[in-house]
Structure formats: C-alpha cells, structure tokens
Amino acid sequence: MTELLDILSNLSFWVAVLRIATPLILGTLGVLLCERAGVLNLGIEGIMVAGAFTGWLTVYAGAPLWTGVAVAAGTGAVLGLLHAFLTVGLALSQHVSGLGITLLATSLSYYGYRVSFPKVSTPPTITPFAEMGWLGLPVLAQQTPLTLLALLLVPLLGYVLYRTPLGLSVRMVGENPQAAEGQGVSVAKVRTGAIVAGSALMGMAGSFLTLSAFNAFFFNMVNGRGWICVALVVFASWRPGKALLGALLFAFFDAIQLRLQQGGRAVLPYQLYLMLPYVLSILALVLVARKASYPQALMKPYRKGER
Amino acid sequence: MQLVKRNTSSPAALVLAPVGAVLFTLLISALLVLWAGAPVGQTYGLLLQGGFGSVFALSETLTRAVPLMLTGLAAAVAFRARLFNIGAEGQLYVGALAAVAVGGMHGGTGFELPPALLFVLMLLAAALAGALLLLGPALMKARLGVDEVVTTLLLNFIVLLLVSLMLDGPMKDPTAMGWPQSVALLADLELGKLIAQTRLHNGLLGACALAVLVWALLKYTVLGFDIRAVGANPRAAAFAGVPVTRTVVLVAMLSGALAGLAGAIEVAGRTSYLTLDMSPGYGYSGIVIAMLAGLHPLGVVAASVFVAGVLVGADSMSRAVGVPTYIADVIVATSLISVLVATLLTQYKVKFK
Numbered sequence: 001m002t003e004l005l006d007i008l009s010n011l012s013f014w015v016a017v018l019r020i021a022t023p024l025i026l027g028t029l030g031v032l033l034c035e036r037a038g039v040l041n042l043g044i045e046g047i048m049v050a051g052a053f054t055g056w057l058t059v060y061a062g063a064p065l066w067t068g069v070a071v072a073a074g075t076g077a078v079l080g081l082l083h084a085f086l087t088v089g090l091a092l093s094q095h096v097s098g099l100g101i102t103l104l105a106t107s108l109s110y111y112g113y114r115v116s117f118p119k120v121s122t123p124p125t126i127t128p129f130a131e132m133g134w135l136g137l138p139v140l141a142q143q144t145p146l147t148l149l150a151l152l153l154v155p156l157l158g159y160v161l162y163r164t165p166l167g168l169s170v171r172m173v174g175e176n177p178q179a180a181e182g183q184g185v186s187v188a189k190v191r192t193g194a195i196v197a198g199s200a201l202m203g204m205a206g207s208f209l210t211l212s213a214f215n216a217f218f219f220n221m222v223n224g225r226g227w228i229c230v231a232l233v234v235f236a237s238w239r240p241g242k243a244l245l246g247a248l249l250f251a252f253f254d255a256i257q258l259r260l261q262q263g264g265r266a267v268l269p270y271q272l273y274l275m276l277p278y279v280l281s282i283l284a285l286v287l288v289a290r291k292a293s294y295p296q297a298l299m300k301p302y303r304k305g306e307r
Numbered sequence: 308m309q310l311v312k313r314n315t316s317s318p319a320a321l322v323l324a325p326v327g328a329v330l331f332t333l334l335i336s337a338l339l340v341l342w343a344g345a346p347v348g349q350t351y352g353l354l355l356q357g358g359f360g361s362v363f364a365l366s367e368t369l370t371r372a373v374p375l376m377l378t379g380l381a382a383a384v385a386f387r388a389r390l391f392n393i394g395a396e397g398q399l400y401v402g403a404l405a406a407v408a409v410g411g412m413h414g415g416t417g418f419e420l421p422p423a424l425l426f427v428l429m430l431l432a433a434a435l436a437g438a439l440l441l442l443g444p445a446l447m448k449a450r451l452g453v454d455e456v457v458t459t460l461l462l463n464f465i466v467l468l469l470v471s472l473m474l475d476g477p478m479k480d481p482t483a484m485g486w487p488q489s490v491a492l493l494a495d496l497e498l499g500k501l502i503a504q505t506r507l508h509n510g511l512l513g514a515c516a517l518a519v520l521v522w523a524l525l526k527y528t529v530l531g532f533d534i535r536a537v538g539a540n541p542r543a544a545a546f547a548g549v550p551v552t553r554t555v556v557l558v559a560m561l562s563g564a565l566a567g568l569a570g571a572i573e574v575a576g577r578t579s580y581l582t583l584d585m586s587p588g589y590g591y592s593g594i595v596i597a598m599l600a601g602l603h604p605l606g607v608v609a610a611s612v613f614v615a616g617v618l619v620g621a622d623s624m625s626r627a628v629g630v631p632t633y634i635a636d637v638i639v640a641t642s643l644i645s646v647l648v649a650t651l652l653t654q655y656k657v658k659f660k
Binding site: 042086091092093095096097099100101103104107108111114223224227228230234271274275278281282285286289290292303304 | 309343393447451452453456457458460468469476591595634636639641647651655
C-alpha cells in the first residue's frame with residue numbers, strides 16, 4: 001500500500017500518465033469521429049504504424065518536426081480516403097476493409113523501412129520534440145507540444161460535433177442516413193470527410209510515438225494501441241470529454257503497471273502486469289455494455305435508394 | 308458515384324474479376340520492387356520458383372499452408388455467421404499450449420497412456436482450449452452486445468503474454484539453455500512425414516479432411532443451414548425460428564476449435580515444442596484467406612496454398628535479390644482488397660454522375 005502511495009505522490013508518475021495517454025487521446029478522437037459518422041475504422045492499428053513511419057522518415061530526411069507531423073496526418077488521410085472509398089463508395093464490409101487497411105499500411109511501412117535501411121541493426125534516430133519548459137505548469141511543462149495539441153483537440157472536436165451544423169450532419173449520417181439524405185445532406189460526402197479527418201488524427205497518434213515518446217521507428221511499436229482506442233471509444237459512449245477521461249484512466253493503470261515492474265518491486269511475473277491494459281480494456285467494454293448507445297447506423301453500409 | 312445492382316452477372320465477368328484483381332496486385336507490387344531497385348521480372352520469377360518451382364519448394368509451401376488452412380477455416384465458419392472472430396492467433400496459441408500440456412508435460416510422472424489415446428486427447432485438449440477462448444467473446448456478444456472484434460483482438464495480446472509466462476515458468480524446457488521454449492512433445496505424438504526428407508507432414512491430410520467436413524457441415528446439416536441463415540439476416544432468422552444465440556455459440560466453439568487445432572498440429576507436425584514466434588501471424592492471415600476464398604471451405608484450401616506460396620517464395624527471393632520479405636505481406640493485403648472490390652463489381656455496376 002505504501003508502495004502505491006510512493007508511486008502516486010511522485011510527480012514523474014503523473015508526467016508518465018499524460019505521456020502514455022497522448023497517442024490514445026489522438027487515436028480515440030480519430031475513431032470517435034469515424035464512428036460518429038457511422039463507420040467503424042479498424043484501419044487504426046495500421047494507420048498508426050504508417051503515421052509513425054512516415055512522420056519519422058520525413059524528419060530523418062531533414063524536415064522540421066511539425067512537417068513530420070503533417071506528413072503523418074496526410075498519410076493517415078490518404079489511407080482514410082481508401083477506407084472511405086471501400087466502405088462508403090463501394091459499401092463493402094467495414095470490418096474487412098479496416099483489417100485490410102491495417103495489413104496493407106503495416107506491411108507497406110515495414111517494407112519501406114527495410115528498403116530505406118537495408119542493413120541497419122540499431123534503428124537510426126532523430127531529435128524528438130522538446131519539453132515545453134516555458135509553459136511553467138507542473139506535469140504539462142514536461143510534455144511535448146503534441147500532448148498540448150491532443151488536449152486542445154478534445155474540446156475542439158466536442159465543439160464541432162455538438163455546436164456546429166457540420167457536427168450535426170456528422171451525427172445525423174451516423175444515426176439515420178436516410179433522414180440525413182432527406183434533409184439534403186450528402187451521406188457519402190460527410191462520411192468520407194469524417195473518415196479522412198479521423199484517420200489523419202490516427203496518423204498523428206502514430207507520429208507521437210516516433211517524434212515525441214521515442215526517437216526512432218521500431219517494428220511492433222504500436223503494439224495494439226490502435227485496438228485499445230477502438231475499445232476506449234465504446235467506453236467513452238462516443239463523447240470526446242469521456243474519451244479523454246478514458247484515455248487518462250487507461251494510461252494511469254498502464255503507468256502503475258510499469259512502475260510496479262521496475263526497481264525490483266514486482267512480486268508477480270512481469271507478463272501479468274503487461275496483461276493488465278488489455279484485460280482492463282475488455283473489462284471496460286463489459287461494464288458499459290448494458291448502456292452503450294452505439295450510433296444507430298454504425299457498421300451499416302448506406303446505399304442510396306436501398307433499404 | 309453510385310452502385311446499381313446487376314440483375315445477372317456475366318460468366319466472363321466472374322472469370323475476369325479474380326484475374327483483374329491478381330493483375331492489379333502484381334502491378335502495385337512491381338512498383339514496390341522497382342523502388343527497392345530490383346529487376347521486376349527476375350524478382351517475380353524467383354518468387355514463383357521459391358514457392359512452387361521444385362519438390363522442395365512445394366513441400367515447404369504446403370507445410371506453411373497447413374496452419375493457414377485451419378485458421379482460414381476458423382475465420383470462414385465464423386464470418387459465415389457474422390461472428391467476426393479476429394482472435395484465431397490467440398486461439399492457435401492456447402491450442403498449442405494445451406497440446407504441450409497434454410502431450411509433453413507429464414514425462415516421468417508415472418502417468419502412462421497408450422500413445423494413440425494420448426494423441427487423441429492432445430488434439431481434443433487443443434480444440435477445447437481454442438473453443439473456450441472464443442466462447443467468452445461470443446457470449447459477451449450474444450448476451451451483452453459487446454463487439455467481438457475488439458475483445459478477440461485484445462485476447463490475442465493477453466494469450467501471447469500467457470504463453471510467454473508459461474515458457475518462463477511451468478512449461479520451460481530446462482535443457483534449452485535459457486532459450487524460451489517449452490518442453491517437447493513425446494516423440495510418439497509427432498506426426499509422420501508425408502514426403503521423406505522434407506518437412507511436409509500428415510497434418511496436411513488432416514487439414515484437407517477438415518475442410519471437406521466443414522464444407523459438408525455447412526451444406527448438408529441443420530446447423531449449417533442455421534449458420535447461413537444467421538449470417539444472411541439474424542433478425543429474419545430469429546423470426547423464422549432459428550436459435551440465433553445457440554447458433555452463434557456453436558459457431559464460436561467450432562471456429563475456436565479449428566484455430567486451436569492449428570496450434571496443436573503445428574507443434575505435433577513441425578516444431579515439436581512451443582515458442583513465442585511459432586506463428587508469424589497465421590491467425591490474421593487466416594482472415595485474409597477466408598475472404599480470398601469467398602468464405603468457401605474448399606476455397607480456403609486453394610487460397611491458403613496461394614498465400615503460403617507467396618510467403619515461402621518471398622523468403623527465398625529476398626535472399627537472392629534483396630527485396631525485403633515484407634513484400635509478401637503487401638501482396639497478400641493488396642490482393643485481399645482488390646479481390647473484394649472485383650467481387651463487388653461482378654454484382655454491382657458503378658455509375659458516375
């Protein structure tokens with residue numbers, strides 16, 4: 001017990017929580033935006049890999065860090081456009097298309113990495129984003145600008161979704177596309193836009209890993225974070241504020257398990273600590289299952305004129 | 308753009324669709340090969356030769372195809388009933404764990420059974436382990452409406468950590484010099500070789516037989532009818548008196564069991580012990596194979612040989628011309644997407660306004 005208090009009273013622990021939460025916040029917002037428009041995007045896992053790779057490669061080639069972030073977002077947007085073409089344009093299964101995009105984006109990134117660096121054993125590094133010491137706020141001052149951006153995007157997405165006509169259209173096509181079409185909203189255009197924007201956020205989430213949390217690109221570095229974001233969105237009842245809360249809560253437990261593993265404090269095999277985040281995600285899904293209010297048209301392809 | 312349903316599909320279109328998909332995939336991959344600075348023709352030649360060009364290549368391809376057939380069947384059965392089981396990777400590993408637990412763990416404990424009986428028990432344990440692992444997500448889907456995609460995906464990570472835990476502890480091979488591998492199966496339990504001097508084992512016959520059984524089950528039994536009905540329209544099926552929950556649970560058990568068997572047969576046929584890198588994503592490739600096969604059990608056999616050939620061929624091609632082996636995964640992923648699009652175009656016309 002005192003051990004736990006030790007951990008919690010340490011400022012560096014809370015710094016770690018916010019750092020672990022950042023890619024989850026960005027990814028969860030991305031999934032949330034897609035699903036609010038009625039489209040499941042299981043491409044997230046691969047889009048994060050692709051964002052991590054292209055963002056890092058851009059910076060490695062000499063471009064500024066923010067250009068790297070923009071390229072990662074652009075990569076996400078392009079993959080999102082492919083997902084939109086398959087699921088909105090052609091009305092294919094959202095599950096299968098998403099998994100296909102994850103496979104494609106992951107294998108393309110790994111292929112690209114190996115073509116660019118055929119014979120390196122230690123991954124080449126870049127200089128990542130610096131901490132925002134000038135901010136003068138505890139915990140936040142030890143984060144990089146990408147974390148600040150992620151935190152600012154939460155109210156922004158909430159505002160757009162609930163306070164603007166655009167957000168209303170997004171929610172409409174996710175709840176009742178027929179009615180939206182009747183109001184003169186183009187379901188195809190709104191859904192495509194939401195998927196592209198959401199996927200751009202996923203790409204940025206990936207770039208945080210290579211441009212901020214670490215300074216290089218590794219294989220398997222996303223390691224299921226994308227799938228966890230998909231679970232977090234259900235946990236958050238598709239609301240940006242709750243998504244932030246969910247990501248922080250998740251990061252809190254992840255940071256605790258990391259601390260418990262370190263410094264000989266571990267009483268159990270380390271694998272059990274590593275399982276914790278995944279077990280918690282499943283538990284969270286079960287807990288909210290009864291009252292989860294899925295967007296009504298989620299996973300239902302919309303073909304104009306067909307019922 | 309808008310989709311208009313075709314009333315009839317021309318036979319020519321049905322043939323041209325997969326051919327077009329393959330050509331498109333080859334074109335995309337050719338660009339990537341050029342990027343790596345290798346000659347396209349030679350690369351494809353080596354890939355084909357490495358996958359199918361000799362008895363040895365073919366035996367390696369078929370060896371690789373065995374687990375893919377089983378995970379492909381697991382995905383095909385589940386997807387038929389719209390149970391999106393993305394957890395075949397985890398089910399494969401728990402199957403392998405169970406197989407080692409039954410077939411390798413009791414050396415010297417005085418617990419003696421005739422090998423034939425032990426072999427059957429080993430397969431049953433693996434099937435049961437896989438089935439039980441998918442039962443949880445299936446029940447959560449049926450009772451609570453929890454999306455099974457996410458739960459089965461997350462379980463894959465949990466199972467891999469469990470395997471790592473077992474290989475560090477209870478199942479660790481004490482003679483492996485600290486290498487993380489499990490104790491070996493009893494030698495009597497290993498599968499015989501189908502072709503001498505190769506790695507190809509009798510598991511291939513087992514996997515093909517299971518494909519035929521699954522095909523017959525879907526086509527000729529009541530359960531098969533229920534599965535197809537639930538897959539086509541769960542609400543209509545429930546209205547017509549099909550026990551939807553029971554069907555989903557049975558499908559989950561069947562799908563999980565097939566993936567669990569993939570693990571046991573890999574251990575018994577190829578490795579004889581369990582390691583953490585036993586499966587390079589066979590569970591995930593199974594989904595691709597099922598989709599390439601149009602969810603048809605016999606199509607799964609053909610599709611898994613195709614995918615295995617690309618994977619094996621890419622390995623040997625990569626050694627020769629220096630194109631990264633990841634090209635195989637790109638080919639598989641691209642062919643998945645292009646086959647889906649091509650199949651759709653045989654059913655729908657695209658109209659641009």
